[in-house]
Amino acid sequence: MNERLMKWAAPIGVGLVVLILWHVLVKAFDVPKFLVPGPLVVLDALIADWGLLFNSLLVTLKITFGAFLLAVVIGTIVAFLFVQSRWVEMSLFPYAVLLQVTPIVAIAPLIIIWVKQPTLALTVCATIIALFPIISNTILGLRSVNPGLINLFRMNKATRWQTLTQLRIPSAAPYFFGGLRISSGLALIGAVVAEFVAGTGGTGAGLAYQILQAGYQINIPRLFAALLMITVTGVLLFLLMVFLSRLALASWHESEVVHET
Amino acid sequence: MSAIATPTAGAAAPEVVVDVRGADKVFANGTRALLPVDLAIRAGEFVTLLGPSGCGKSTLLKMIANLLTPSSGQLGWWRGGFDHVGEPGKKLVMVFQDATLMPWARVQRNVRLPLDLAGVPRAGADARVADALALVGLTGFETNYPRQLSGGMQMRVSIARALVTEPNLLLMDEPFGALDEITRNKLDADIIQLWWKKKLTVVFVTHSIYEAIFLSTRIVVMAARPGRVLKEVAIDEPHPRTEAFRVTQRFAAYAKELSELLAEASAKGATDL
Ligand SMILES: Nc1ncnc2c1ncn2[C@@H]1O[C@H](COP(=O)(O)OP(=O)(O)O)[C@@H](O)[C@H]1O
Ligand SMILES: [Mg+2]
8 A cells, every 4th residue: 555645544534524424413413503513504604704704813823923923033043142151051041941831821911011023922922832852852852863974073173163164053953843743833832822811802813813702602612623723734734744854854864764665 | 173293204205194202191080091292193103002901092092183282292284274164175984883873874975074064065075085985985875764774884884984084194993893703804904905905104003013004114012091192113124015014023023022022011010000
């Protein structure tokens, strides 16, 4: 059996089965659509409310990508600073962990008060959530250099800069891309969660706002449609990261090499 | 690294490349890895450090490479010292047990690495890489990634990377230890040819008696607990050597002498300590 085909066909098949089952069960038990709308009803809502939902999607995407980019830039810089010396890492890493374990829901209201501009406030919240995997993975990567290669560079009198660019960064790349995968998903989650916390008092434009509104109005099909958009966005984001990582590592790294069997 | 004036042993004796004088090593954790060693390596020799694991072979080799300083005693290199690579002068280069290649770089770039790091211009460097790859029989594999090569071929890349610096002294720490015997014999034959052709000086570490006899002009036999040099055995067999040497009476006689020496030392060590 063609494995590459199966890789796509199998999950899509599962999805179709679930959709059909969903449709059949909703129909069979005559579930009212304000409890569980069938897939076709959701599709209807998606088409009918497309203008509204799509605008919200753009807002959420803007926050997600903004936060993701910020997390990548800040996370990478922090990681590079940390690996410069054990002392820096030892004294600062606990605080990076602190950032990671503090529930964003708890500090989001503060940030929203401090940062006046709503979109920016949400972006900051999402960044905090997305930051940690980039920092920890990049540090791990920059540190897990083959000791033999370090010796080799040292014997060849490589400068610090040469060792960084020609040895540490390429060694860190697979870890960095692993961090990107996790972080991109977290940026989306962060964008949605932050907007929930900000509530209707926020900009009132993102997908989370639409979900809240739809909930108040018991417009469950629209709620499902908004949810669907978030999920699809998450999956696409993940696939984008997989694609980027493959682009960068395919030629050499184990995780991305297509093994012929 | 100060050069020690070479003692002239005979009128025609080649220059001393490395002079180890009473160098020993006690590691920070108290491990006495090596009792004081006296050893002079002359230009053009193929010296093998032979002994069981833990006898301090790698420690001695790393001291010769100036990667490790002796606890007492001293080492001297050529008059005027040495340079690993780069600027003119004597060059010393080390090949490790693992190929230690950069997995993200193609063969070409892996071999060129020492030149890149030394800032050798690309055009000249590429020509030297081609020469080095030809020497190890890897012409045509320039664009392969390490993972696309067998263990033996990866080791050849590693050797090419050493040769590209045109070293005067080549140090190898069990370079073929991880390979199967057939591949190892083939690489042994190639390395001895290279040594002959390029007039290299080689210090080679192994725990295989047969590999040591086949390759060496001189074997430094070592024993463990504590790590020390037992004896030096000269292998008086003309070069270039071929596989035929492996099945001669002389080869068998050397093997007998060496294995008795090693067995005796390990038996004594066991009762002494
Ligand atoms: N960095 C180190 N710190 C402490 N002990 C070491 C270190 N390196 C090697 N040793 C010890 O020194 C002895 C000799 O080691 P080594 O030179 O690697 O032996 P060989 O290469 O002959 O197997 C061993 O007992 C080993 O455990
Ligand atoms: Mg060793």
